[in-house]
Amino acid sequence: MRAASVSDYRELARRRLPNIFFEYIDGGSYAEVTLRRNVEDLEAIALRQRVMRDMTQLDMSVQTLGQTLKMPVGLAPVGMAGMYGRRGETQAIRAATAAGVPFCLSTVGVCSIEEVAATGTPPWFQLYMLKDRGYMRELLARAKAAGCPVLVFTVDLPLPGSRYRDIRSGFTGSTPLKAAMTQALDGITHPGWTWDVFVNGRPHTLGSVQAAVKEGRRVTDFLAWIARNFDRSVTWKDIDWVRENWEGPIVVKGVLDVEDARDVVRAGAQGLVVSNHGGRQLDGVRSSISVLPAIADAVGGDLDVFMDGGVRSGLDVLKALALGAKACFVGRAWAWALGAGGQPAIERMLDTLRAELAVAMTLTGCNNARDAGRTLLDNG
Numbered sequence: 001m002r003a004a005s006v007s008d009y010r011e012l013a014r015r016r017l018p019n020i021f022f023e024y025i026d027g028g029s030y031a032e033v034t035l036r037r038n039v040e041d042l043e044a045i046a047l048r049q050r051v052m053r054d055m056t057q058l059d060m061s062v063q064t065l066g067q068t069l070k071m072p073v074g075l076a077p078v079g080m081a082g083m084y085g086r087r088g089e090t091q092a093i094r095a096a097t098a099a100g101v102p103f104c105l106s107t108v109g110v111c112s113i114e115e116v117a118a119t120g121t122p123p124w125f126q127l128y129m130l131k132d133r134g135y136m137r138e139l140l141a142r143a144k145a146a147g148c149p150v151l152v153f154t155v156d157l158p159l160p161g162s163r164y165r166d167i168r169s170g171f172t173g174s175t176p177l178k179a180a181m182t183q184a185l186d187g188i189t190h191p192g193w194t195w196d197v198f199v200n201g202r203p204h205t206l207g208s209v210q211a212a213v214k215e216g217r218r219v220t221d222f223l224a225w226i227a228r229n230f231d232r233s234v235t236w237k238d239i240d241w242v243r244e245n246w247e248g249p250i251v252v253k254g255v256l257d258v259e260d261a262r263d264v265v266r267a268g269a270q271g272l273v274v275s276n277h278g279g280r281q282l283d284g285v286r287s288s289i290s291v292l293p294a295i296a297d298a299v300g301g302d303l304d305v306f307m308d309g310g311v312r313s314g315l316d317v318l319k320a321l322a323l324g325a326k327a328c329f330v331g332r333a334w335a336w337a338l339g340a341g342g343q344p345a346i347e348r349m350l351d352t353l354r355a356e357l358a359v360a361m362t363l364t365g366c367n368n369a370r371d372a373g374r375t376l377l378d379n380g
Ligand code: FNR
Pocket: 024, 025, 026, 038, 076, 077, 078, 079, 080, 106, 107, 108, 126, 154, 253, 275, 276, 277, 278, 279, 280, 308, 309, 310, 311, 329, 330, 331, 332, 333, 335
């Protein structure tokens, strides 16, 4: 099958990836209500068609945090991407760079900050608050030394949401990781998929888990590891701590409430991502797109507001822009493409988003992504 749309990459990834990884990428928490809302609420928004305007000069670029993005899209941090394609994070950043958009490396990536930066483009770096502040300081120093321009500080995962699919697939829960991984290796169909070692950290990232697996030691599962090492005591004051250790722009990811958004401004961050972690954390919360307008109205003048969750096409990108986002991020879209066909597939997926955005801008009469506003929508 030749992939024509983001959902086609999902289907290809489903066929090619070991089941535990496909389910891990695809799934959400609990009954997946929020995961569905993210997609359905975007679908339900109607664009307003306008015709007979000279649309020969389309400008999709946006300026944010000292950078120009060729289109208002970024690759969201996705943990363990190196499991979905060989050296997956380096494949993804190469595709992102070719498209002129940012790639954000997860704290729990397979490839190290240094390996990703060695592609020639330092990634944005995503930070989770771990209990071990010494290790965090080390990570921030490494991100700075590698030239990472932006720090994305994810605040909606003080503990992991319960993801039933991961329990059923054996990714987490009672089955030791080793058994699940062994099963995954047997079922492998992705050419070049290897059991890479998580190198981003010692001794507090998955590197230590995998080392233990290699040595045949029994390990607990990934999400149990998160539950042990992530810091639930975090408050807005901890942003001061982050700032003391990071001079560049900070984007707080995982905001769904207007009051929290105001706290992000007070904490002195330069951006926020309206996000429910792709419906993987607190199930039952509203979709990102439905809370975006109120947050953009409240704080859009003070910092850059981004959104993620449910973005599956260039049409969705324009809807997010119309409702106040500076740019939006895609998570599953690129993880599926990586699993489906590595860097070339991510490049084609980004081309698809660009082409769809071009049509959406042209037929809503929007010449310039920076001018996208609510007049692009048809509210009936
Ligand atoms: C994520 N997400 C995520 N976020 C983060 O800050 N750090 C991380 O390590 C991860 N890991 C991760 C793994 C996988 C497999 C997925 C699907 C998601 C959340 C991600 O950055 C983003 O918020 C959502 O993916 C956006 O929703 P969509 O685009 O997947 O619908």
